[in-house]
Amino acid sequence: MSAELPKERAPSIRDVARLAGVSHQTVSRVLNDHPSIRDSTKARILQAMEELQYRPNQAARALSKGRSRTIGVLTASSTQYGPARSVAAIEDTARRQGYFVDTANLSVADPAAIEDALEHLLDQAVEGLIIIAPQERVFDVLERMSIEVPYVSLQSTGNHDLRALAEDQILGAKMATRHLVDLGHREIVHIAGPQDWTEAEARMQGFLLEIDDAELMTHPPILGDWTADFGYFAGQELLRSRDFSAVFAANDEMALGLLHALHDAGLDIPGDVSVVGFDDIPVSSHTWPPLTTVHQDFEGIGRRAFASLLGAMGTIVDFPTGPTAPCLVARDSSGPVPVSRLPLLKRY
């Protein structure tokens, strides 16, 4: 904690000008590195800035240029590992490009809250929006408010060039499913994410496509809410009502809850049941047993989203946005289908 008592105004471009013996405009030119300035003048000005600890006033700049150099990030799940990671990457990339990032977090995703959060971001005159709250409702509100700012959704609704992301999700889910099929599993069930999340849908789609490819059948996926609690609940349900030798959960948290339920029932993993998750959150390699999952490049996704937004804002993008294709990380929660599986499961 600290503060200066005088509370005087910060030095302005004119203060610098006076000290350097030039006009304020010349100082401005230095700030925007205009080509034609004598080197000696420039040096003098830079020194004056240094001396006064000059710091350009963003508000004034925004006012006069009509550009805030700020983007808004609307997130509905900033406490989850993936989104948090992506947001961090967005912030990092944006900062490098001289942009500021304003975040608005949705604790509840009802329309009023969504609108409130968007209003807040718009009040800041953001030049673009990144949405990490892929519920359809958000887009409804976005539509209704007739937002005049370019926006990009991390989860891709398919309208813009982030489509690649959705494809990655499908691919990842196919890889996970294929992995189980290759291990000999024939009765595989899927615990999906919330219906209105594009990611959840893509993963489910990938699962179903692969099941179809392998000419297998499956029960309708259970629709969850991403939480470990739900995974636990789903596990209990599955044990009560279904025959299966493998489960593909749409994210690691649900997979974790599922493991818990299976353990509770005295089942061996992967002896009795194989489990595969999605995301590769940091604890996945230390669950018991360590979780087979699909690794995602959350940071790449974030960078890509920002690049895409810059594009939509009319800026040419010239920095690496390198996304990585998802890859399967086979650990110990998945294994060959047990020969003696059926009698064991029938008990439940």
Added chain:
Amino acid sequence: MSAELPKERAPSIRDVARLAGVSHQTVSRVLNDHPSIRDSTKARILQAMEELQYRPNQAARALSKGRSRTIGVLTASSTQYGPARSVAAIEDTARRQGYFVDTANLSVADPAAIEDALEHLLDQAVEGLIIIAPQERVFDVLERMSIEVPYVSLQSTGNHDLRALAEDQILGAKMATRHLVDLGHREIVHIAGPQDWTEAEARMQGFLLEIDDAELMTHPPILGDWTADFGYFAGQELLRSRDFSAVFAANDEMALGLLHALHDAGLDIPGDVSVVGFDDIPVSSHTWPPLTTVHQDFEGIGRRAFASLLGAMGTIVDFPTGPTAPCLVARDSSGPVPVSRLPLLKRY
């Protein structure tokens, strides 16, 4: 994605004034709800605003008032559950109070990066700073840059009125340790967090205080880095070199890694070894076995930090900041000390 072609300037206070047939100043008064305005006039102006979709320009306001209504959050670990949760709470509270939040994330915590991030925030003319990067280095940089903005650290260095937080950390650690002592454990080891994190220090301190109170002895704590990977490594080390019946890990991730190592060694939890974590991250209730841990009110901490910052910024705080004392959540990873423990452990 969407955009208006005309690209005309947004309506200003003067446009509203013209439409309502008043002076721009009167409009301004409505915006700042000045007391003496005729109701009829006010109504007319409000309607004009509505009609023009008027939105006050924050940049202009900031420029003329010299206040940005923005606070900066510097975080070094925004992808971890606790900090993420606190940041979300800060953002939420700030928004409710009409403040904007600018975040800068430290991917690496070297002085240059810290300085860069701080520069970025100061460029935005933030009125206050919340630091969630409690490494001492950050404060060194803060000192060196002679920041003129009030700041508050989420982890409390003891200089300001967040001291309560540190006390909570100590208390929580004491509760965890006491829990193990009460179960009959006499050889308890501690896996601590990084040395330069105030939280890690507070938890270690709580542990040592309680051990002392119980007139027990302990090995010097192992200094970790908060990650599950480290917890796993630490577990292997402990098994190789120490006798113990219980471990108190400074956070849940490390506790998780530790569980993994213990499982690998074929040990039963809590039959052979009891484990207690700290934080109560959402997956803790679904690890195997479910983890006994200390629940923290991350949101309360965030709110409290913001309130404290407002105080430092000279604003009277009049909203609930309710922090919750930490509480022990006893699950299945801790149990009575095994009678036949010593011979079993000696093997390692």
Added chain:
DNA sequence: TGCTCGCATGTGCACGGTCACAATTGTGAG
């Protein structure tokens, strides 16, 4: 030598609010 041209720099205003102060209108007492 006179004129054009490009570089380096200066002048004045606009951006969209707020503030201090002035002007106008309304109200009640004498």
Added chain:
DNA sequence: CTCACAATTGTGACCGTGCACATGCGAGCA
């Protein structure tokens, strides 16, 4: 009916930068 005084509204300057345009100056060329 008049006047003091409060309630309401208006006027103009200013916050810090950037832009459009003007100016001064030296070089190149006929």
